[in-house]
Amino acid sequence: xxxxGLAGAPLWAAAQSQAVxxxxxxxxxxxxxxxxxxxxxxxxxxxKAATFRRSIQCxxxxxxxxxxxxxxxxxNGARTCTYDVVSLGNLCVDVVLHLDKMPPLEEVxxxxxxxxxxxxxxxxxxxxxxASCNFLIAAARMGLNTAAVANLGEDVYGQxxxxxxxxxxxxxxxxxxxxAFDEALKETLLCFVLVDDCSAAHAFCSRYDxxxxxxLPGVERLPNEVHQVLRDARGLFVAGCSFDELxxxxxxxxxxxxxxxxxxxxxxxxxxxxxxxxxxxxxALDELLESTDVVLMTEEEAAAITGTSDPEEAAHAILxxxxxxxxxxxxxxxxxxAVLCSKTxxxxxxxxxxxVDVADTVGCGDSFAAxxxxxYTRGHRIPPLLAxxxxxxxxxxxxxxxxxxxxxxxxxxxxxxxxxxxxxAAWVSWDEDSPPEHAQEGCEVAAEALxxxxxxxxxRMHISxxxxxxxxxx
Ligand SMILES: Nc1ncnc2c1ncn2[C@@H]1O[C@H](COP(=O)(O)OP(=O)(O)OP(=O)(O)O)[C@@H](O)[C@H]1O
Ligand SMILES: [Mg+2]
Numbered sequence: 001x002x003x004x005g006l007a008g009a010p011l012w013a014a015a016q017s018q019a020v021x022x023x024x025x026x027x028x029x030x031x032x033x034x035x036x037x038x039x040x041x042x043x044x045x046x047x048k049a050a051t052f053r054r055s056i057q058c059x060x061x062x063x064x065x066x067x068x069x070x071x072x073x074x075x076n077g078a079r080t081c082t083y084d085v086v087s088l089g090n091l092c093v094d095v096v097l098h099l100d101k102m103p104p105l106e107e108v109x110x111x112x113x114x115x116x117x118x119x120x121x122x123x124x125x126x127x128x129x130x131a132s133c134n135f136l137i138a139a140a141r142m143g144l145n146t147a148a149v150a151n152l153g154e155d156v157y158g159q160x161x162x163x164x165x166x167x168x169x170x171x172x173x174x175x176x177x178x179x180a181f182d183e184a185l186k187e188t189l190l191c192f193v194l195v196d197d198c199s200a201a202h203a204f205c206s207r208y209d210x211x212x213x214x215x216l217p218g219v220e221r222l223p224n225e226v227h228q229v230l231r232d233a234r235g236l237f238v239a240g241c242s243f244d245e246l247x248x249x250x251x252x253x254x255x256x257x258x259x260x261x262x263x264x265x266x267x268x269x270x271x272x273x274x275x276x277x278x279x280x281x282x283x284a285l286d287e288l289l290e291s292t293d294v295v296l297m298t299e300e301e302a303a304a305i306t307g308t309s310d311p312e313e314a315a316h317a318i319l320x321x322x323x324x325x326x327x328x329x330x331x332x333x334x335x336x337x338a339v340l341c342s343k344t345x346x347x348x349x350x351x352x353x354x355x356v357d358v359a360d361t362v363g364c365g366d367s368f369a370a371x372x373x374x375x376y377t378r379g380h381r382i383p384p385l386l387a388x389x390x391x392x393x394x395x396x397x398x399x400x401x402x403x404x405x406x407x408x409x410x411x412x413x414x415x416x417x418x419x420x421x422x423x424x425a426a427w428v429s430w431d432e433d434s435p436p437e438h439a440q441e442g443c444e445v446a447a448e449a450l451x452x453x454x455x456x457x458x459x460r461m462h463i464s465x466x467x468x469x470x471x472x473x474x
Contacts, residue, residue: 079262083171084144085235085373086263087132088254089216089242091150092189092206093157094130095122096401102196108203111210117192127157128403129164130191131366132239138367138392138406140169143456144374145463147172147233149226149254151216151245153188154180161188164404174229176246182218189215189245193362193401200360208244208272215245222253230254231261234377237369238288240269240276240301248284255291264293266373268365273297273304289321294376296330296369312348315341328382330372332365332393340386349430351386354394354415363402368393374456383430383440384448391415391449409457416453419446 095117107113129137132148139146148170152158162173180186191206207215230236236258242251255265267288269276276285285305289295295318297305302314315329319341330340337353368389375385395407395415423443 079234081232081234081263082145083147083229083233084377085139085237085266086147086149086229086233086258087136087237087239088251089150089176089245090132090239091129091148091152091161092131092133092191093161094128094191094193094401094403096126096128096193096195097122098195098197100197102194102199102201102203105203108194108205109209114192114205114207114210117205118190124160127160128401128405129161130193130403131241132237133161133165134363134366134402134406135237135239135369136165136170137168137404138363138396139370139373140171141407141409142370142374142392142412142453143409143458143460144370145460146170147174147229149174149176149222149229151176151185151219154186155188157188157190168404172229174226176216176222176226176250177219178223178225182216184215184217185219202360202362204271208241211244213244214247219246219250222250222257226254227257230258230263233258233261233263235264235266235373237266237268237373238292240267240272243275243281243284244272248281248287251284252287252291255288259291264376265291266294266296266369266376267292268296268369269301269305270365271301273301276305289318289324289326292326294328294330294372295326296332296365296372298332298334298365302331311339312341315339315348319343328372328376330389332368334361334364337390338368338386338393340382342382347382347430349382349386351383351390351429354390354419356394356398356415358397359400361397363406364393364396366402367396367406374452378456380452381448383445384452387416387419387442387445387449388412388452391419391446409453412453413450416446416450419443420450 097117102108103113132150136146136148146169148165150173152161152173152175165173177185189207191204191208193202193204195202236255238251238255259265265288269285275281297314299309299311299314302311303309306314306317308314308317311331311333315331318324318329319326324343327343328340330338332338333353335353335358337351340349341347342349371385371389371392374380375382375388391412392407395411396402396405398411399405399407420443423441
């Protein structure tokens, strides 16, 4: 028998409760963030880091499933799941380096430049979590129960990333490969973000650009624990960069597992979209699109994937593929907002971006995606979810950098309150067959978006504060 302290709270948070008795794994009887970091460091010294890492996985998997699955009640009558969304792969640590002057891009985008950056020691103050962490953090902050299936190295960067995700309330980390049988799996992927302090321009330099691909060699099948997590999710979020990390067959194994259990699949081809022009990747992309419910892309990404950067044309190219299951295609337009085209009913929704003081736009799209997942998996109306997504993107633009600097719920709430209070602002328009909706003003849509956010957060808080109950494990 295992007593649970904080029913429905993130696994890690629950583990901190005094009431929680850890399963019979001696090293984790009392699980606490700082204890874990300390134990991890000590074990690194004694060469037992890998064993300890496996213990973390075991702990998580032994506590998975039945205890939490009844707690996140679906609002649309769908199946009951522990996780609102699981992200696949693409966890990395950003090392943000401020330069007086940005070198020419031809120099930055070379493996020699990456090698030079990699051999240097970079102070912890320049580390931030990046890539799909932006999505996970934004989703967790908006009240979704999130999990990550990915690889983390047995190094200080991996520990940093894990600590940040825990602090941010991401409920679970499940390793893609339980044993780091290849040396490359023992290193956390880094992405150097170079920021020109004069112009605020930024450029990226990472192994995603230079390979050797797949960046996570030797991962050919997914372990059972990963399948369990995938089957216990309402949504699976796949970033295009995962194709740099894993063979397409592994990505499809994850997609098939999640989808056959009833999860919706979300795909954001992201900054490496142009690689899908290569014939082998194109085949892999086409196979993934066959199973994808929602596609999100920028105009540049749309051009790489569909051959046109016109938002509606690109969206329809995705939705109208023969036999396509894709229901929504979103094209993000930066400071011009976003367009969402839906298949059934066939409709186009447009929303202007919110007027905000922009620090930089890193992570806007990743955090925007959190609202799209929320809206799709919970069956919300499109106009308010688009308003919510735009507000999350705008709130992220107000902060500098991504990772822990993406939108907070408070910032999003303030923006939506502002919009709800001024008629005519942040308008949403749409073309479809239901005329009454045309009458709705932007301020009403913003108010509805605010309700969705408040409801999601309240539901999450309620779940987290339910009284402890004993749960008998099998
Ligand atoms: N300057 C801005 N002002 C207000 N909102 C913005 C701005 N830039 C982006 N956004 C919001 O964020 C959304 C996503 O931004 P963007 O189009 O830059 O995506 P992206 O390029 O995928 O971002 P990233 O890959 O850096 O996460 C936009 O659709 C918009 O709602
Ligand atoms: Mg993006």
